[in-house]
Amino acid sequence: MVDWLERARREIPESVDRDTTVTDNRNPMAVMAVPQPAKSENPGSSIVSNGSIPKAVLSKIEETAIRDWLAYIKETDPEIIAEIMDRCRSDPEARAYFLGRSGEVPVDPIDDRRHCRQCRNLIAGGLCLAAQRKEIKASLYPMDNLPRRCEGYLPKPNDPGQRVGRQRWPGLNWKKMNPVGTP
Structure with a gap:
């Protein structure tokens, strides 16, 4: 039952740097919250972040849809389920991927x-x-x-x-x- 997990790992690139801090090469003691402040997605605004991955809240509907798909493919390992749910909370691409896969679950008329x-x-x-x-x-x-x-x-x-x-x-x-x- 791990085939889909391997497929997801191949299809979803690691889009977020998992390190919580990035040091400046010029000053090893300086710690930046954003790896390249000049190329930040929010120029001119404070992001108030330490660089950690934000945990987005999955709506109950999204979480239920993903869990229903996991049950449909007969995934029962709690560790894998927890890993997927954490990944969906932290990575928008993973969330979109698994929500797309949840559309495979047949719906009763x-x-x-x-x-x-x-x-x-x-x-x-x-x-x-x-x-x-x-x-x-x-x-x-x-x-x-x-x-x-x-x-x-x-x-x-x-x-x-x-x-x-x-x-x-x-x-x-x-x-x-x-x-x-x-x-």
């Missing part, structure tokens, strides 16, 4: 199916009123342990989506799917 207990057509005894009225071809007493898409679905008042089954799943017309069968 949103499940829009509903349980019968979420429908106003199911009454206390477990009877489906839509089936009783013969609006749909279904069992009068459906099994509720299976989520499903049903034309007779009628949302309860506390359901965030207030579309009925025929609007929510327009392709579920039973007669279209079984033109020869009985209604």
